[in-house]
Amino acid sequence: MFIGHTAVALLGKRAAPRTSLGVLLAAATLLDLAWPIFLLLGWERVAIDPGNTAFTPLDFVSYPISHSLLTVLGWSVAAAIVYHAIGRYGYGAWTVGVLVLSHWVLDWITHRPDLPLWPGGPRVGLGMWHSVPLTLAVELLIFAVGLAVYLGTTRPRDRTGRWAFWGLMAFYAVVYAANVFSPPPADTRSIAWVTLSMWLLPLWAWWADRHREVTPQVAETAYGAVDRPAVA
Numbered sequence: 217m218f219i220g221h222t223a224v225a226l227l228g229k230r231a232a233p234r235t236s237l238g239v240l241l242a243a244a245t246l247l248d249l250a251w252p253i254f255l256l257l258g259w260e261r262v263a264i265d266p267g268n269t270a271f272t273p274l275d276f277v278s279y280p281i282s283h284s285l286l287t288v289l290g291w292s293v294a295a296a297i298v299y300h301a302i303g304r305y306g307y308g309a310w311t312v313g314v315l316v317l318s319h320w321v322l323d324w325i326t327h328r329p330d331l332p333l334w335p336g337g338p339r340v341g342l343g344m345w346h347s348v349p350l351t352l353a354v355e356l357l358i359f360a361v362g363l364a365v366y367l368g369t370t371r372p373r374d375r376t377g378r379w380a381f382w383g384l385m386a387f388y389a390v391v392y393a394a395n396v397f398s399p400p401p402a403d404t405r406s407i408a409w410v411t412l413s414m415w416l417l418p419l420w421a422w423w424a425d426r427h428r429e430v431t432p433q434v435a436e437t438a439y440g441a442v443d444r445p446a447v448a
């Protein structure tokens with residue numbers, strides 16, 4: 217899943233309005249941000265196997281550190297603790313933890329049974345990726361919901377707040393389409409390097425989010441948002 221994780225980050229803004237979309241996006245994609253590093257270190261492995269599922273040519277041979285349920289629970293708790301230590305914002309810390317864990321749940325729905333419950337343990341996955349139409353329908357639907365919720369939670373403070381945000385959304389649309397229609401990657405090293413460039417996306421989201429503000433309606437009702445500045 218790609219824009220599905222982004223959608224969940226957008227939804228997270230409603231749960232923790234004082235937390236930056238950049239932090240929420242980093243949390244929702246933390247496992248995929250760590251994965252290319254583990255690939256380059258040789259700790260995890262991927263192979264190219266067109267037809268593996270209809271949606272992706274990637275065969276996730278081994279990724280016990282970034283994508284086993286047990287280690288993901290650890291990443292989730294660690295991310296929540298670190299965020300709470302920095303931000304002192306309970307709703308934000310809970311949201312960050314849930315977003316990290318949500319990644320595994322969404323991957324479990326989409327991947328074929330290649331996600332280990334613990335390193336070396338049984339592998340699970342419901343395999344939605346076997347159907348391209350179903351994958352597109354589900355991902356685009358939750359993305360539309362996430363976008364609507366984020367737009368209902370924040371409004372641009374200035375032009376940057378409008379265009380940096382819509383630029384990011386357009387970028388996702390282009391990358392997603394390219395992902396669906398492009399031929400399989402040439403080699404596994406280039407997969408790692410291309411995935412590593414995803415580190416720029418939370419930074420972009422953080423920049424756009426800094427130029428937006430929580431709408432007055434949400435600020436009145438949202439958890440911990442009243443009259444208090446953004447955390448990070």
Ligand SMILES: [Zn+2]
Binds near residue numbers: 247319
């Ligand atoms: Zn993943």
